[in-house]
Amino acid sequence: MEDKLMIIDPHVHMTSRTTDDYEVMAAAGVVAVIEPSFWLGQPRTQVGSFQDYYSSLVGWEPFRASQFGIKHYCTIGLNSKEANNEALAEQVIELLPLYLHKDNVVAIGEIGYDDQTPAEDKFFRMQLDMAKELDMTVQVHTPHRDKKAGTIKSMEVCLEHGLDPANVIIDHNNEETVKEVLDRGFIAAFTIYPKTKMGNERMVELVRKFGSTNIIVDSSADWGVSDPLAVPKTASLMLKRGIPKEDVVKTCYQNALDAFGKNGKMKEEHWMKPNSIDQSQLFNDNSVLRGQKPRIDDDQIT
Amino acid sequence: MAYMHVSKDIYEILSSCAEQEAMAWLLDRIAKIEDSRTTRDLFMGYSLLASKFSADQSMESNPKVSDAITLFSAHKASLLEVSRIYLLVKVLEIDFGHFSPQVNRIIEVADTAELETFLKYLVLLPDAQRFKNTAVEALRTNIATIFDAITLNNLYPAKYFNDQQWNQMYLKAAFMERDLSLIQAVDERANKDLSRIISDYAHERWAASRNIDPMFWRPVTKFIDDVLLLDMERLLSSDNEIENRAGGLCCFYSQDDRALKLLNQYPKLEKQIASKEITWNTLKK
Numbered sequence: 001m002e003d004k005l006m007i008i009d010p011h012v013h014m015t016s017r018t019t020d021d022y023e024v025m026a027a028a029g030v031v032a033v034i035e036p037s038f039w040l041g042q043p044r045t046q047v048g049s050f051q052d053y054y055s056s057l058v059g060w061e062p063f064r065a066s067q068f069g070i071k072h073y074c075t076i077g078l079n080s081k082e083a084n085n086e087a088l089a090e091q092v093i094e095l096l097p098l099y100l101h102k103d104n105v106v107a108i109g110e111i112g113y114d115d116q117t118p119a120e121d122k123f124f125r126m127q128l129d130m131a132k133e134l135d136m137t138v139q140v141h142t143p144h145r146d147k148k149a150g151t152i153k154s155m156e157v158c159l160e161h162g163l164d165p166a167n168v169i170i171d172h173n174n175e176e177t178v179k180e181v182l183d184r185g186f187i188a189a190f191t192i193y194p195k196t197k198m199g200n201e202r203m204v205e206l207v208r209k210f211g212s213t214n215i216i217v218d219s220s221a222d223w224g225v226s227d228p229l230a231v232p233k234t235a236s237l238m239l240k241r242g243i244p245k246e247d248v249v250k251t252c253y254q255n256a257l258d259a260f261g262k263n264g265k266m267k268e269e270h271w272m273k274p275n276s277i278d279q280s281q282l283f284n285d286n287s288v289l290r291g292q293k294p295r296i297d298d299d300q301i302t
Numbered sequence: 303m304a305y306m307h308v309s310k311d312i313y314e315i316l317s318s319c320a321e322q323e324a325m326a327w328l329l330d331r332i333a334k335i336e337d338s339r340t341t342r343d344l345f346m347g348y349s350l351l352a353s354k355f356s357a358d359q360s361m362e363s364n365p366k367v368s369d370a371i372t373l374f375s376a377h378k379a380s381l382l383e384v385s386r387i388y389l390l391v392k393v394l395e396i397d398f399g400h401f402s403p404q405v406n407r408i409i410e411v412a413d414t415a416e417l418e419t420f421l422k423y424l425v426l427l428p429d430a431q432r433f434k435n436t437a438v439e440a441l442r443t444n445i446a447t448i449f450d451a452i453t454l455n456n457l458y459p460a461k462y463f464n465d466q467q468w469n470q471m472y473l474k475a476a477f478m479e480r481d482l483s484l485i486q487a488v489d490e491r492a493n494k495d496l497s498r499i500i501s502d503y504a505h506e507r508w509a510a511s512r513n514i515d516p517m518f519w520r521p522v523t524k525f526i527d528d529v530l531l532l533d534m535e536r537l538l539s540s541d542n543e544i545e546n547r548a549g550g551l552c553c554f555y556s557q558d559d560r561a562l563k564l565l566n567q568y569p570k571l572e573k574q575i576a577s578k579e580i581t582w583n584t585l586k587k
Contacts, residue, residue: 058413097345101352102413
């Protein structure tokens with residue numbers, strides 16, 4: 001297709017999605033995704049549940065994505081909701097460093113505040129210290145309630161812990177928070193939710209008003225009502241509404257690559273010169289196929 | 303072979319290749335771990351190795367030979383791999399009882415590249431038999447690089463596997479068509495049960511008109527019975543010259559009268575084997 005844009009969705013919980021989603025995402029131009037570690041809709045009660053979840057984010061899920069021609073990265077961290085189980089959180093924090101250096105881990109995330117409790121604060125700070133020591137990018141989840149104050153507090157705490165704001169992505173922004181985030185030199189990500197919160201018509205107007213520097217669009221699609229095509233659909237709407245292509249490329253591709261590519265693990269060559277898709281490969285004896293004929297692309301796209 | 307002063311040997315080879323700054327950081331970090339004994343210092347230190355030591359730079363060969371160094375150069379180990387093994391060996395030497403649960407945890411959550419490293423050099427860890435579960439679990443994988451890491455050019459299985467585990471490894475290596483000549487101590491670990499398994503597997507393959515790597519037969523040498531004697535006859539009369547040689551080698555070293563008598567019918571081959579012109583090492587040359 002002429003002029004088809006390459007898209008990165010830098011916040012999508014693919015663990016909760018089906019192979020149909022991978023197929024339509026690839027068809028819509030999504031070349032890479034970043035899967036932040038988050039909660040799974042119900043709190044975990046054992047550190048082993050976290051361990052197996054993180055292991056799937058660095059093992060099985062990248063393999064599954066590769067079967068559909070999509071490069072999968074992830075961010076590893078203890079989410080704010082589950083930070084409130086302090087005894088468990090201590091054990092999870094202890095485990096985190098063993099994942100942070102792995103091949104597809106591009107940042108510590110998504111971490112931050114939910115109800116802005118003292119426990120959330122404690123574990124957020126511990127993870128910021130880790131980011132500082134390991135020189136890693138941070139992906140911050142901002143709260144749904146008391147959002148503006150929570151967002152400002154998140155940024156202040158990051159600065160207090162000596163992080164470079166250019167290396168911190170503040171996620172789930174809206175019209176109320178974006179200016180503060182950009183003015184302080186942080187990167188502002190926007191989650192496009194269907195029906196509620198940040199719809200993509202609003203996103204178009206935001207880009208018109210604030211431009212494309214340090215602004216990233218994502219879907220945050222997960223196990224709830226959400227749209228894994230939110231980024232390509234927003235890109236398409238922006239073009240229709242007359243936003244210059246250059247700005248669309250920056251907000252739906254390049255800025256995410258620049259922000260999450262800093263530690264050198266996320267590279268354009270991963271999808272520009274991909275290994276051809278080979279669905280006959282097995283990972284630990286499991287295939288994503290259930291009796292279908294494997295699709296094998298012999299030729300690389302040049 | 304006993305690995306004495308392992309961490310000292312590894313330190314020498316690592317410091318001869320790595321940057322001074324990285325080595326200074328590593329020594330400092332180990333002192334910190336030794337002092338605090340916390341899981342956090344160990345895990346953070348382990349994680350940081352990836353940013354201090356190159357995964358792309360291989361160890362240069364070093365004239366000073368020790369067992370550990372030979373092992374690293376045989377596998378073309380990267381600096382990152384050597385630094386990872388050094389850290390694990392070092393903390394286990396400092397206090398095995400205290401640090402072995404953490405080392406186990408590091409191994410448990412390894413990704414593919416890390417697991418390959420651990421398996422290749424498992425034999426260097428102090429009290430290495432305590433890590434046997436990891437080694438045996440690796441036999442169940444279908445990822446060829448993981449299987450190869452424990453099976454090929456590795457002394458760990460010969461040293462620590464029981465017969466059942468050894469036989470499982472040997473058969474799966476043949477099944478996965480790995481290079482059997484790279485398995486260490488095949489003669490020493492040969493056993494009667496394995497020779498029965500080899501014969502059964504061969505009959506299965508023959509029934510399906512499929513070939514078998516002639517190298518596969520080596521462990522039956524000391525266990526020739528009635529069934530295997532017929533297998534030897536088949537090998538010696540085969541059209542495949544390498545099968546002839548494999549059969550000849552098994553018979554020659556069998557110390558079994560009937561097998562030796564069988565080999566007498568092939569005087570040229572017998573002579574070549576007696577003169578060491580043909581050995582298991584030159585089987586396919």
